[in-house]
Amino acid sequence: MTERQHWQMAFLKQARLDWEAYQRTSQAVWPTCHRLLFLQMASEKLSKAVLITGHSSLETITQSHAAFVKFMQVASKDRKLQKVLGMKKSQQKAQFKTLLPLAQEIELLAPALAQSGPNPEYPWKDASGNISAPGDYSFPLMKRLRETPQGIQLLRYTEIFLKRFEELFM
Amino acid sequence: MSQNHNIISAAESLMQEHFELEPNLEQIIWINSDKTTEIRLLEINSETFPAGAVLSFYFAPDDDFPYATIMAEITPDEWQKVQRHEIPLPEGWTLESYKVYSREMVTV
Secondary structure, X not given: OOHHHHHHHHHHHHHHHHHHHHHHOOOOOOOHHHHHHHHHHHHHHHHHHHHOOOOOOHXXXXXXXXXXXXXXXXXXXXXXXXXXXXXXXXXXXHHHHHHHHHHHHHHOOOHHHHXXXXXXXXXEEOOOOOEEOHHHXXXXXXXXXXXXXXXXXXXXXXXXXXXXXXXXXX | OOHHHHHHHHHHHHHXXXXXXXXXXXXXXXXXXXXXXXXEEEEEEOOOOOOXXXXXXXXXXXXXXXXXXXXXXXXXXXXHHHHOOOOOOOOOOOOOOEEEEEHHXXXX
């Protein structure tokens, strides 16, 4: 196994653990910020597990948090995925396109990308000067993920990609 | 049919497919197009989200498409920065030999 493949397996393992943590932190018991933190981390590491076998440098990959949307955009054209999902090329492209806004919202939860805005990890100061803690914020994104067709589909795909990673991306 | 001809034909067919799927795809840069074992594509898309980096994804060859493909999507602004060497290309990629494809060149 090459060093890149070792990195890939390490990112994948951690992505799966983050996803498991997301699933175990039930809505009734856990604050939304913690659930979204696990979801954001799972999606970023899933994307990096795919990215790592491309030619981007390890430094570029580890330093960037903007991986999930890129991954979804490229996945929308992936022939292997098309076969597994049983869709036509144009269907796959169109469906993934509808998921991108939510994928971007998840990506922007990373504190480095949130630009002093709501994020699930650190307090922030809003434009009015109010300081908020993630635990006090409602994160409307969670409702959209749970209740809209796009949100449900995006979470379903994330789970499929993680569970069937070896078949789909290796 | 030569190996070189085969990879050109496969790459152009892939690019045609991508232009048909992506109305906002402006250009596709086939990087190091002299390589005969893999296809490296830089897709310039005005609709893609800027990452400030070239994040490239690998797709393994299969029965339908026998060439490994490494693909990245960047914005037109990021492409300008790549050309000015302000954003680095992925490892092993160079601008010493590349071909620029527009929609008109590969779509019917």
